[in-house]
Amino acid sequence: MRDELFESFPFGIIRIDSDNKIQRMNYYAKQLTHALDHESLEMLLSLKPKNDITSWSVANHQVALSVELFMVSGDSHRLLLLGLEPNFTSTLPPQFERALEDLTTDPEEIVLRIVNMISAATSFERFDLVRVNPHLRKYSYAYSIGLGIEGTLYAPYSQIRKTGLGWILETEAPQLSSSLQPESFSFSEDPLLYQTGFRSAMRVPILFGQEVIGAILLGGTRSLQFEIEDAYLINQISRHFSQAFYHSGIIEERSYHAIATSAFLHSIAGNLKDEHILDFLNDYCTQLQLATLLESIHLCLLDQEHQNQKLLVSSGKKFLQENEWKPLNKEIAEMLQVKSIVCYSLAHTQTQNTDELLNQGFTSILYAPIEHRENIVAALVAAAMDEKASSPHMSGLFKVATEQLSSIVAHLQGVPNAVPEPKPFLQSFKKTRKDPLQDQGTSGFSRIIGSSKIMQDTIQNAARAAQYDFPILITGETGTGKELLAKAIHQSSQVAQGPFIVVNSAAIPANLLESELFGYQEGAFSGGAKGGKPGKILLANRGTLFLDEIGELSPELQAKLLRVIQEQEVEPLGAIKPIPVKVRILSATHRDLSQMVEQGEFREDLFYRLNSIEVKIPPLRDRGQDILELAEHMLQFLAQSHGTPEKTLSPSAQGLLLKYTWPGNIRQLQNIINRLYVFVEDSVIHSKDLPPDLRVVETDKGNSEKEEIESLLAEFGGNKTALAQYLGITRTGLWKKLKRLGLQ
Numbered sequence: 126m127r128d129e130l131f132e133s134f135p136f137g138i139i140r141i142d143s144d145n146k147i148q149r150m151n152y153y154a155k156q157l158t159h160a161l162d163h164e165s166l167e168m169l170l171s172l173k174p175k176n177d178i179t180s181w182s183v184a185n186h187q188v189a190l191s192v193e194l195f196m197v198s199g200d201s202h203r204l205l206l207l208g209l210e211p212n213f214t215s216t217l218p219p220q221f222e223r224a225l226e227d228l229t230t231d232p233e234e235i236v237l238r239i240v241n242m243i244s245a246a247t248s249f250e251r252f253d254l255v256r257v258n259p260h261l262r263k264y265s266y267a268y269s270i271g272l273g274i275e276g277t278l279y280a281p282y283s284q285i286r287k288t289g290l291g292w293i294l295e296t297e298a299p300q301l302s303s304s305l306q307p308e309s310f311s312f313s314e315d316p317l318l319y320q321t322g323f324r325s326a327m328r329v330p331i332l333f334g335q336e337v338i339g340a341i342l343l344g345g346t347r348s349l350q351f352e353i354e355d356a357y358l359i360n361q362i363s364r365h366f367s368q369a370f371y372h373s374g375i376i377e378e379r380s381y382h383a384i385a386t387s388a389f390l391h392s393i394a395g396n397l398k399d400e401h402i403l404d405f406l407n408d409y410c411t412q413l414q415l416a417t418l419l420e421s422i423h424l425c426l427l428d429q430e431h432q433n434q435k436l437l438v439s440s441g442k443k444f445l446q447e448n449e450w451k452p453l454n455k456e457i458a459e460m461l462q463v464k465s466i467v468c469y470s471l472a473h474t475q476t477q478n479t480d481e482l483l484n485q486g487f488t489s490i491l492y493a494p495i496e497h498r499e500n501i502v503a504a505l506v507a508a509a510m511d512e513k514a515s516s517p518h519m520s521g522l523f524k525v526a527t528e529q530l531s532s533i534v535a536h537l538q539g540v541p542n543a544v545p546e547p548k549p550f551l552q553s554f555k556k557t558r559k560d561p562l563q564d565q566g567t568s569g570f571s572r573i574i575g576s577s578k579i580m581q582d583t584i585q586n587a588a589r590a591a592q593y594d595f596p597i598l599i600t601g602e603t604g605t606g607k608e609l610l611a612k613a614i615h616q617s618s619q620v621a622q623g624p625f626i627v628v629n630s631a632a633i634p635a636n637l638l639e640s641e642l643f644g645y646q647e648g649a650f651s652g653g654a655k656g657g658k659p660g661k662i663l664l665a666n667r668g669t670l671f672l673d674e675i676g677e678l679s680p681e682l683q684a685k686l687l688r689v690i691q692e693q694e695v696e697p698l699g700a701i702k703p704i705p706v707k708v709r710i711l712s713a714t715h716r717d718l719s720q721m722v723e724q725g726e727f728r729e730d731l732f733y734r735l736n737s738i739e740v741k742i743p744p745l746r747d748r749g750q751d752i753l754e755l756a757e758h759m760l761q762f763l764a765q766s767h768g769t770p771e772k773t774l775s776p777s778a779q780g781l782l783l784k785y786t787w788p789g790n791i792r793q794l795q796n797i798i799n800r801l802y803v804f805v806e807d808s809v810i811h812s813k814d815l816p817p818d819l820r821v822v823e824t825d826k827g828n829s830e831k832e833e834i835e836s837l838l839a840e841f842g843g844n845k846t847a848l849a850q851y852l853g854i855t856r857t858g859l860w861k862k863l864k865r866l867g868l869q
Contacts (some may be wrong), residue, residue, distance in 0.1 A: 126354040133218040137207030160188040232377040251344035280465040281520035333367040383767040385525040388412035410440040423506040468515035488624035489514040493523040497535040511625040569613035575751040591617040599713040601742030604792030607713040615669040623668025631674040645698035676716040745787040777812040
């Protein structure tokens, strides 16, 4: 742990070795122990857990201390934690306290916030954030980044076995392997970690309601990269965000079920007879494709006895032949072997099948097994021209979809080898659900909502710029929809059939960004995957690379990116010579790059290369009636995707939406609409239903945050659970806010 972070703890912390010798202590601990006599200090240093007791009180005539002890499996050190009050360890270093205060339960937001906190706590070369179902003993990935682990397969919703994850599920305690060596291997994955180049590992459970609901798994390429202080801090951080992580998981699962159920119900409405099963499945895939905006969804029957597969129905761009039994492709065979969803980035998986997909512009693919009575009878396959198909969100959704299809697909054993055309009544049924992709051709601009002149001018400028291969810089405040506009530009460009690869520079830890962006050759450094790894730039070859938050790149990476743009070649880490690449560069930022150039924070030559054409997205507050168009579209989409009646906004609620300044722009509007959709029971959303930040515009704008929260506390009769739910934050976050404002 870095010295400045170690010193930032708001209480005393002492690391002690197995001989009761002090290895390290912060300034706070020195101040507290200074008042102890020699005998009291020796007694303090000799404390060890007994009968599960890990906290004590130590006092003499000068000072009374509260003491807690922290130990972690796999490490012989102990941490002594010292404070002047009980429960002193409930407070974290200031940078983490602030990050936890406004913690929401939005699945994407909570994961990003956790990633940022763990990145601030320690350095690593691999980080997996997993969700755990302790009853089914299965896990899924919420986030994963870093060096690939040789000999493993990305298989979401896998069974938990006798691994490090299985150990923390049983013990509900963290585990630290500070020096990973063959003679000290503890778990089945340790040889693979060592073979890949990892030399230290840390596993921390996420506990909620006395159960393990997730885990933080970290890998490092240096021995002693993780210390007991790191394990303690990350363990404490996990305790603070566990409630939000748990509830975000519920929200995420509900969204998966809602989308899949909506597709199911839309499809089953006109397909109740056995002879309509194929029509039903065809329609189901169509509805699922519309809901997910994937480029292709296929459903394949499997014959494990003869190792064959056959395309049954499909929606979107086709890449498999129909009505013919073919030998299993390599990816489906791997899915059958692991009995789980498997996902692939196609550039990483070189087979005849993936080469054909790459040539058609696909970037990622997902295979989800459909089981019936413990036998895998079919596979639901999704392919995307970006990396969406390999995302944790899509894995969760397709897990639910395959569960819904199980019993229906099982009836197909005796169905003739034909895929009938949809019946006339099915054709009319399909028209009742709006296709978000209809009439747009290869263009995605029709998906951008907004009829205001300022937004239409922005769309027209972007559409003109899309026809040329110049780099485009998209600027605008956070949450204005820069990635959506970038994808629309790609879909209207000359490389629309190529991949669309997104790199969010702010969401990737700085020490991993170079290898993620440029890739590396085998042997480039300890921990590299066998055969190396192509970076995002190579994955975008013959397509578009979208660099979001370009202002976060380090000066070193700015220089390497400039070479890519100038020379149209990329040099992976450890490469002897550069590799030619043809890629369209789009970039985006909410920062003022010209000001960063003046301050020496951004290269001037790179700025002018990226800024050949600038497209500025206006903030939501300047778009007038677009606010209501967006809100109405969001409410319609939520009702459609969840299969519920539509909700509308009252005139008074519309007025408040138009008056508000929207500092978080469209992203903030989407979060508020989601919350209103869930918690407002009536079909009409009134002004009283809106969050306090929006309602305050019609009252006293000069009110301080403290006065507003005091007023809301009174309005809710002191019910903090209801108030936290109303504010869209966790109860823990509200407690921290009240404490900061002096209201606790």
